[in-house]
Each structure stands twice: as structure tokens, then as C-alpha cells.
Amino acid sequence: xxxxxxxxxxxxxxxxxxDVVKVVGYAATLPYVVVSRDYQYMCSDPGQExxxxxxxxxxxxxxxxxxxxxxxxxxxxxxxxxxxGLNRYCLEMVNIREQCSWVxxxxxxxxxxxxxxxxxxxxxxxxxxPLTAREVNVxxxxxxxxxxxxxxxxxxxxxxxGFRVYLVEKEPSIGGRMAQLDKTFPxxxxxxxxxxxxxVDVSRHPLIELMTYAEVVDVQGYVGNFKVKVKKxxxxxxTAKCTGCGLCAEACILRGKILNEFDVxxxxxxxxxxxxxxxxxxxxxVDKDNCMFIRYGVCGKYPACKKVCSSEAIxxxxxxxxxxxxxxxxxxxxxxxxxxxxIKPELGYGxxxxxxxxxxxxxxxxxxxxxxxxxxxxxxxxxxxxxxHCVGSRDAQVGNEYCSRVCCMYTAKHAxxxxxxxxxxxxxxxxxxxxxxxxxxxxxxxKVQLEGVxxxxxxxxxxxxxxxxxxxxxxxxxLGEPCEIESDLIVLAVGLTPKKNAKDTSVLxxxxxxxxxxxxxxxxxLRPLETTxxxxxxxxxxxxxxxxxxxxxxxxxxxxxxxxxLSKGKVLVEPFTPQISEDICTGCGFCIEVCPYEAISFxxxxxxxxxxxxxxxxxxxxxxxxxxxxxxxxxxxQQNAFTDEQLLTVxxxxxxxx
Amino acid sequence: MSGIFxxxxxxxxxxxxxxxxxxxxxxxxxxxxxRYPANVKVVRVMCSGRVNPLFVIYALRHGLDGILIAGCxxxxxxxxxxxxxxxxxxxxxxxxxxxxxxxxxxxxxxxxSASEGAKFADLVKEMVDEIKKLGPIExxxxxx
Numbered sequence: 001x002x003x004x005x006x007x008x009x010x011x012x013x014x015x016x017x018x019d020v021v022k023v024v025g026y027a028a029t030l031p032y033v034v035v036s037r038d039y040q041y042m043c044s045d046p047g048q049e050x051x052x053x054x055x056x057x058x059x060x061x062x063x064x065x066x067x068x069x070x071x072x073x074x075x076x077x078x079x080x081x082x083x084x085g086l087n088r089y090c091l092e093m094v095n096i097r098e099q100c101s102w103v104x105x106x107x108x109x110x111x112x113x114x115x116x117x118x119x120x121x122x123x124x125x126x127x128x129x130p131l132t133a134r135e136v137n138v139x140x141x142x143x144x145x146x147x148x149x150x151x152x153x154x155x156x157x158x159x160x161x162g163f164r165v166y167l168v169e170k171e172p173s174i175g176g177r178m179a180q181l182d183k184t185f186p187x188x189x190x191x192x193x194x195x196x197x198x199x200v201d202v203s204r205h206p207l208i209e210l211m212t213y214a215e216v217v218d219v220q221g222y223v224g225n226f227k228v229k230v231k232k233x234x235x236x237x238x239t240a241k242c243t244g245c246g247l248c249a250e251a252c253i254l255r256g257k258i259l260n261e262f263d264v265x266x267x268x269x270x271x272x273x274x275x276x277x278x279x280x281x282x283x284x285x286v287d288k289d290n291c292m293f294i295r296y297g298v299c300g301k302y303p304a305c306k307k308v309c310s311s312e313a314i315x316x317x318x319x320x321x322x323x324x325x326x327x328x329x330x331x332x333x334x335x336x337x338x339x340x341x342x343i344k345p346e347l348g349y350g351x352x353x354x355x356x357x358x359x360x361x362x363x364x365x366x367x368x369x370x371x372x373x374x375x376x377x378x379x380x381x382x383x384x385x386x387x388x389h390c391v392g393s394r395d396a397q398v399g400n401e402y403c404s405r406v407c408c409m410y411t412a413k414h415a416x417x418x419x420x421x422x423x424x425x426x427x428x429x430x431x432x433x434x435x436x437x438x439x440x441x442x443x444x445x446x447k448v449q450l451e452g453v454x455x456x457x458x459x460x461x462x463x464x465x466x467x468x469x470x471x472x473x474x475x476x477x478x479l480g481e482p483c484e485i486e487s488d489l490i491v492l493a494v495g496l497t498p499k500k501n502a503k504d505t506s507v508l509x510x511x512x513x514x515x516x517x518x519x520x521x522x523x524x525x526l527r528p529l530e531t532t533x534x535x536x537x538x539x540x541x542x543x544x545x546x547x548x549x550x551x552x553x554x555x556x557x558x559x560x561x562x563x564x565x566l567s568k569g570k571v572l573v574e575p576f577t578p579q580i581s582e583d584i585c586t587g588c589g590f591c592i593e594v595c596p597y598e599a600i601s602f603x604x605x606x607x608x609x610x611x612x613x614x615x616x617x618x619x620x621x622x623x624x625x626x627x628x629x630x631x632x633x634x635x636x637x638q639q640n641a642f643t644d645e646q647l648l649t650v651x652x653x654x655x656x657x658x
Numbered sequence: 659m660s661g662i663f664x665x666x667x668x669x670x671x672x673x674x675x676x677x678x679x680x681x682x683x684x685x686x687x688x689x690x691x692x693r694y695p696a697n698v699k700v701v702r703v704m705c706s707g708r709v710n711p712l713f714v715i716y717a718l719r720h721g722l723d724g725i726l727i728a729g730c731x732x733x734x735x736x737x738x739x740x741x742x743x744x745x746x747x748x749x750x751x752x753x754x755x756x757x758x759x760x761x762x763x764x765x766x767x768x769x770x771s772a773s774e775g776a777k778f779a780d781l782v783k784e785m786v787d788e789i790k791k792l793g794p795i796e797x798x799x800x801x802x
Contacts, residue, residue: 069685070702098688099700103779109696117699220738507734512682512772515690520773532682532772576704594707596738625737626708630747642708647701648716654672654699655720 003125004035004060005118006051008042008067010097017101019111023066026115030122034058043073048080055084062125066094066118071532072523087130089575089641092121120653127646131575134619138224138571139328142562143168145216145505148176149548150540150555151333152198157559158331159207163566166325167202168230169212173279174199176335180262180359182366182373184548185413186444192278192368199280212281217322219330219508222623223535224571228325234318236286236294237272241313244282248272248305248314258290260370263363267370272305272314277368286314329535329562332519333555334505336541339392339400339494347391347492348463353378354470355463355490357391358410365417375421375489382488384426385418386472387411388460393495394432402516404495405545408435411493412445415453428485430458430472438547458483463490496545509536518544529558535571537561576624576640580615584636587613591628591637597621600628669723669789671698671782674713676706676740679730679771686775694779695786698726705729706767707740711751714765718755724764724789726781731769741769761792 005027009015020038028036035054039047042065054060063086065077070093078088094117104110140163144155147169155167167174178184179199181191202208211230218229249255252270260269262276271291272284286294286305293299293316306314338359341349348355354377356364363369364376375381389411393404408431415427434455436445449455460474469486476483498517499505506513511531512520519542522530529537539558540551565571582605592600592615599621602613615637617628626639635644675681681702687694703709706729717725727748729741745767752762766785770778 069688071682071685095685095700098685100688100696102688102691103693104696105693106696113696113699120699120701510678510730510734510736514773532678594743596740623737625705625740626703627705627737627740627743630708630710630743639704639708642703644710644712647703647713650701651672651713651717651722652720654670654701655717655722656670 001032001062001126002034002058002060003032003062003064003122004051004054004058005030005033005037005064005122006042006066007038007096007118008047008065009038009040010068011040014067014097014101017105017107017110018096018114019107022111023114023118027118027122030119032062032126033122035060042067043076048076051077051080052084055081055086061086062090062092062128064092064094064118064121064125066096066114066121068097069095069099088133089131090125090128092125092128094118094121116654116656120650123649123653124646127643127649128641131640133572133575135570136224136573138566138569139326140164140566140569141166141325141327142329142331142566143216143226143228143325143327144331144333146176146333146335146540146542147171147174147210147212148333148335148540149178149195149198150335150551151176151331152202153552153555154331154333154539154559154562155202155208156198156205157556158562158566159205161559161563161567163207163563165208166230166327167208167210168214168216169210170215171275172213172235172283172285173275173281174202174210174212175276175278175280178548179276179278180264180362182362182369183413183417185409186438186440188413188416196278199278203280210281211323213285216508222573224328224565226327226330226535228327228330230323230325232321232323234288234320235283236288236291236314236316236318237284238313238315239281239283241311242283243311243313244274244284246274246284247308248284249274251304251308253292253300253304254290258287263370264357264360266360266363329537329565330509331537331539331558331562332505332509332511332542333539333558334499334502334542336496336545337499339497341391341492341494343398344391346462347388347460348470348490349492352463352465352470354382354488355492357492357494358407358414359494361414361491365414365421373421375418377489380488381422382425384428384487385489385491386470386485386487387415387427387429387491387493388472389429389431389493391492391494392497400495400497400516402545403435405435406547407493407495409438409441409444409547411491412436412448414491416448416451419451419453427453428487429453429455430460430474430485431455432457432459438549456485458485496541499542502542509533511536516544518542529554529561535565574624576626576642577619577622578617578626578628578637578639580617581636582614583607584634585614586634586636587615588633589615590631590633591615594627594631596625596627597623667790667794669697669786669794670721671724671726671785671789672717672722673698673700673726673728673782674703674706674709675700675770676729676736677702677704678736679734679769680706680728680778682772683770683774683778686773687779688775690775692776692779694782697786698782705735705737705740706744707737709744709748711747714748714751714755718760718764718795721795723792723795724766724785726785727767728770728778728781731771734771760795763788763792764795
């Protein structure tokens with residue numbers, strides 16, 4: 001047995017708080033250690049070469065690397081071992097960056113801890129044995145959760161690569177937030193005009209199965225082989241028969257009585273509805289929370305919608321359905337929620353009718369919106385409009401410290417649209433810091449200013465009514481004095497927040513959320529599309545606020561990650577299955593009881609001429625948790641790479657009781 | 659006995675963390691630079707359900723002053739139910755060690771998700787403070 005120990009400085013990340021040279025000196029005194037070295041960046045090419053050279057020259061057979069978290073570089077160093085002819089599982093990593101130098105500031109204590117950890121790792125390394133990773137097949141199908149622009153782009157890209165895609169959207173139509181927008185900054189393209197062709201492409205693509213008004217309720221399995229359960233909510237409309245004519249909505253007795261979510265409450269709809277005219281699929285949906293017939297069992301003498309539907313598409317007997325899907329990869333494109341400005345009551349949202357959000361203004365600007373693109377407040381055109389930036393963003397008081405990234409620019413666009421529609425209206429924007437960092441954004445911002453929009457660096461503290469006017473009171477931070485600005489309409493540039501059900505999705509897919517509530521990528525710079533749940537990828541605003549070009553780019557990136565996995569057809573699974581010593585097994589069956597995958601069963605073995613029962617593991621079913629090893633009374637079951645002996649040796653070394 | 663008792667008592671604590679949630683949570687504490695005492699040393703296991711009660715006895719016997727076992731939150735286990743198994747086992751284990759005269763506060767089972775870096779750091783701080791009050795584990799260590 002010959003062990004090589006390598007301690008990384010990680011520039012100064014480790015070396016600043018740990019006396020690396022002392023650790024290396026100590027490691028050289030440990031049993032079986034023949035080489036002990038330190039290096040500036042162990043993961044760099046020369047660092048890797050150093051290990052390889054030692055493996056050849058000193059005939060090393062076990063390697064200990066003390067550096068960053070194994071989550072970061074275990075695969076890197078495993079590859080080094082393989083390239084030098086060693087088995088990849090003959091590596092033991094010591095996490096002295098994330099779990100030592102970054103959290104302990106006392107150099108002496110951190111060094112002492114590192115020495116103990118390295119001693120434990122070297123002792124364990126001596127007990128490691130070569131293992132072979134198992135190959136399992138990948139189901140060549142993907143699931144995309146969320147039918148906004150990110151989900152649409154992801155689904156199209158995966159399907160265009162020749163793989164089958166299930167696109168699950170919880171609303172009756174795909175399109176997401178982008179469908180609600182009027183124009184997009186900085187080019188002022190009409191949002192619907194660039195989005196709807198893609199929506200139609202999704203519905204027509206032979207490899208995409210669109211599941212709208214459906215939700216993912218359960219996810220089991222692992223990379224390459226997920227089993228997903230989808231709940232299809234009843235539409236009470238037979239989509240095969242519905243022609244999308246809309247007679248039912250016109251006939252509905254609740255017509256014009258229910259707030260339309262798509263128009264963010266700026267218009268009213270019927271209980272049977274199409275969210276917006278370009279909806280895909282173009283099928284109506286009965287809103288069960290409002291429909292009189294569903295709620296009370298009666299609706300006049302006979303439901304009016306049923307009476308007028310000549311294709312007999314309305315079916316009140318529909319029940320929710322559950323569908324099981326087998327997929328190899330999952331892309332989460334669940335989107336975002338808009339910050340609820342009622343959380344900041346000082347801004348008067350919900351109190352004054354002429355305080356609205358940016359998204360509401362978006363619907364008012366839209367030609368297909370409730371006012372057909374006319375901006376009116378109580379029937380009158382506003383003579384003065386005031387925008388307030390950073391509502392619910394960069395605000396520790398409401399718990400959102402992050403910048404929502406799109407509000408500066410969408411407000412600039414809104415200001416421009418108002419100047420375009422109402423040239424004589426005075427437009428003022430109260431900003432805190434102006435952020436216009438995208439392609440063509442700064443130019444657009446300049447253009448908006450040239451249109452006569454006044455930008456003032458004002459922190460608005462409160463909004464109150466004075467006669468027919470609204471007054472925003474705050475501090476002009478450039479002049480350093482209090483100010484009051486009068487207007488007829490106040491538009492709040494509300495930020496983006498994680499979906500209300502983000503926690504549920506996080507639990508469902510076992511993907512962590514960051515402190516801001518958005519889903520966490522594996523690495524903020526180098527692995528922004530992957531999650532710690534292998535085979536689950538992220539696209540769009542569920543990972544953090546983004547504008548449309550960024551969402552589309554990330555969606556294509558996530559699609560390509562998914563395609564990489566699907567096209568490989570095979571995935572390697574860690575070989576942490578148990579070994580069973582049939583001679584020691586007493587046949588108690590505790591392992592069978594604790595195994596969550598029913599991977600262990602009894603088999604008959606011949607022991608000194610007697611047939612006895614002994615545990616036997618089905619490696620194809622085993623996921624490698626090790627619960628059986630912990631349950632075994634006789635020590636007959638030992639999990640590969642986590643045997644009792646290996647772990648107890650570490651415990652002993654860490655106790656310092658040697 | 660090792661040299662850790664020189665000067666003020668600094669407890670020696672071992673933490674078994676599951677690979678999927680708690681280990682990632684501990685890494686997050688590092689990435690967020692949340693400081694906590696160096697008394698804790700981490701052993702990575704694939705699942706909290708892998709922790710054999712034997713490990714606890716063995717650790718106490720070798721003079722470790724505290725043992726922390728952390729896994730995914732109930733319902734979030736990467737292996738469906740490993741953390742439930744760990745909980746059942748270790749609740750029993752706490753009663754057992756109390757029965758043999760060891761303060762059960764030395765054995766702690768907790769759930770730390772991949773996004774709870776701060777929780778992990780707090781947990782370590784709490785445990786270190788608590789075990790400092792309890793003092794070094796000597797009886798079990800010397801008797802066996």
C-alpha cells in the first residue's frame with residue numbers, strides 16, 4: 001500500500017487560513033504515506049500532472065487530495081487517477097476549503113483540524129478498494145415543467161434534436177408572462193408577434209406532447225430514469241370537440257363578472273373562458289371555482305353554455321386524471337411571480353385606483369387588452385404619469401435584497417410607450433440607480449430621455465391623495481432635499497419573486513432554493529444550468545430574474561444539457577451497492593425491511609449441507625443509500641466505499657484517540 | 659487521551675452528514691463564509707440512514723464529546739425514507755446512551771437542507787456551547 005497526499009493552497013483561499021506546509025509535513029509521517037506535497041492549484045493542469053507523475057514514479061495506489069468540496073472537484077481528480085491507470089474509487093478527498101478555511105478564521109485551529117481530517121482520510125484511503133461504476137440506460141424522453149418562453153424554447157430545442165418532450169403547463173394555455181406583455185424592450189417588438197408563432201410550433205411539433213392545465217405531482221427515480229406523475233385538471237370541455245368558437249363564453253350567465261387573471265384584473269371574463277385570443281391550445285376551460293353549475297349543481301334551468309355549444313363539447317362529468325410518464329431528463333422552467341405591492345401599503349396600491357403595477361400597464365398598453373391599447377384612468381387620459389422603481393426589489397425590509405434586473409428597462413419602455421401614445425403627458429421616473437446593462441439597453445434609455453421623460457433620483461416614501469391628484473412624497477437624493485411630485489397615474493415597477501409554490505417544486509425535485517428563494521444552480525458561474533439533482537436542469541426566471549433574451553439563451557442551454565444526457569443513452573451510476581457475506585448473514589431480514597427499493601430479498605444458500613436463507617441484493621434496483629448496512633446486526637452487509645470498517649477508522653482518527 | 663484538553667475545554671465533535679442535503683448545506687455555509695467553531699469534523703455518508711448505531715457507541719468510546727447526525731428534511735430524502743430510519747434509530751440511541759449514564763445532548767439528530775448553510779453553522783455553534791457546559795466525556799471513554 002502506497003498513499004500519496006496532496007494539499008491544495010487554492011491560491012490563498014486555503015493557504016491564508018491553513019498552514020499547508022505544516023499539514024504536508026504531518027501527512028508524510030502517516031502510515032503508508034510515501035509522498036506528501038502541496039501545490040498552488042491542485043486542480044490545474046500542472047497540479048494534475050504532478051499527481052500522475054507521482055503515481056507512475058512511486059507506484060502509488062491510493063490518493064488523498066485535500067482541497068475544495070468533493071462536490072466541486074471529485075470528478076476532476078477521479079479522472080486523474082483513471083488517466084494514470086488507477087481505479088477512480090481509490091481517491092479520498094478532504095474538504096478543507098468550504099468546510100474549513102472559509103469558515104474557521106483561527107489559523108492554528110483550522111490547521112489542527114485539517115491535520116486530523118487528513119489523518120482520517122489517509123487511514124480510510126488505505127481501506128478503499130477498486131469499484132466499477134454501473135451503467136444504466138437513459139429513457140430518451142424529456143419533461144419540461146412550465147410553458148412560458150423558457151419552457152417553450154427548451155421543448156422546441158429538445159424536440160428538434162429528435163427527442164420526445166412532455167411540456168407540462170398548469171394554466172389552460174402556454175405563453176406564460178411573455179404573452180401578457182405588449183412590447184419588448186429595447187427593440188419594441190410586439191411581444192405576441194414574436195411569441196405566438198413559437199407557441200403554435202410547440203402545438204404542431206410531432207415530438208412534443210403538450211399537457212396544459214396539468215401539474216406535476218410526484219417525481220421518483222434518478223437521472224436517466226425518472227418516473228413522473230402528472231395531474232390533468234378537468235377542463236369540463238372535451239378538447240377533441242371544442243372548436244374555440246367562444247359561444248359558450250358569450251352565453252355564460254357570469255359573463256363580465258369574474259376578474260380575468262390574464263389581464264391582471266383589468267378586465268372581466270366569463271366562468272368558461274379562453275385566457276387570451278391567441279391561446280394554445282385554442283380550447284375553452286370552465287373555471288370550477290366560479291361556474292354556478294359546478295358550485296351549486298344548477299345554473300338557470302339548463303346551463304346556457306351547454307345550450308349554445310353545437311359541438312357538444314361541454315362535459316361536466318370530467319374528473320381529474322393522473323398520467324405516469326417515464327423520462328430521462330427534466331427541465332424546470334417554472335417562471336416567477338410578480339411582487340405583490342400590497343406588502344408595501346405606503347405606496348397606496350389597492351387603496352387608490354390610479355396606482356397600478358407595471359404588468360397592469362402592460363395590459364392597458366396592449367392592443368388586445370381591455371382598453372384596446374388606450375391608456376385611461378377612470379375614462380380620462382392621464383396628464384401626468386409617475387413611475388416608481390425598485391418596488392419589492394433591493395429592499396431588505398420585504399426580504400428581497402436582489403435586483404430584479406428587468407424593471408429599469410421595462411419602465412423605460414413604459415415611459416416611451418406613454419410618450420408615444422400621449423405626447424403631451426408629463427412622464428417622471430423615480431429611480432434609485434439606473435441599470436441598463438444589456439445589448440442596446442443604454443442606447444434605449446438615452447432615447448427615452450430624449451423623448452422628454454424626466455428621470456429623478458427619488459426615494460419615494462409614501463403616496464397620498466390630494467383632490468383628484470396623487471402625490472408621491474420622498475427624498476430627491478441628488479438634491480438632498482425632500483420633494484413631492486403630483487400625478488394622475490402612478491405605475492409601480494414591481495420586481496420578480498420566486499413562484500409561491502417554489503418550495504413545493506423544490507421538495508418535489510429535490511433541488512435547493514437559494515436564500516432569495518430562486519432555485520439554486522450547482523455553480524453560479526460554471527454550471528448555471530444544472531441542479532444538485534443530477535438530470536434536473538434549470539431554465540428562465542425560476543433560477544433568478546432575467547429578461548427575455550437571457551431566458552431564451554438559458555433555455556437553449558438547458559435543452560442542450562438535456563440532449564447531451566439523452567443522446568448518450570447511458571449514464572454512470574455510483575457503485576455504492578452493498579456486498580453481502582452469505583456465510584455471516586443470519587437471515588434476520590432487517591435489511592429487507594429497511595430497503596426503500598425492495599432491492600434485497602432472501603435466497604437459499606447451502607451452509608454445511610443445510611439450506612439456509614441469506615440476503616441477496618438486486619443491483620439494478622439498489623440506489624446505494626446504505627440503510628441495509630446500518631441495519632445489519634452481524635455486519636454481513638457492507639456498503640461499497642462506506643463499509644463499517646472504513647467509517648469506523650475515520651471516527652477513530654477524528655477522535656484523536658490513536 | 660489526546661491533547662485536546664490542554665487549556666480550556668474544546669469539545670471534539672463528529673458530524674455525519676448526508677451527501678445530498680446536509681453536506682451541501684455545510685458547503686453552502688462555507689460558500690457564504692458563515693463562521694462556526696472548528697470543533698466539528700465532518701464525515702460524509704450517502705444517507706443519514708447509513709449511520710449505524712454502532713458508530714455512536716464507537717465514537718463515544720473513543721472520546722468524541724459530541725455526535726451530530728444530519729440528513730434531508732423529512733419527506734425530502736434522496737432515498738425516499740432513509741432519514742425516517744435514522745430518526746427512529748437515533749431516538750432509541752439517545753435513550754440508550756442516557757440509560758448508560760451519558761447525557762443524551764451529546765447525540766444530536768437534525769435536518770439540514772442544501773439551502774440551510776446558516777442553519778448548519780448555528781447548529782454547530784449551539785452544540786459546541788452546550789457540550790462545553792457538559793464538559794469532556796470521560797466516564798465512558800475510560801471505563802470501556
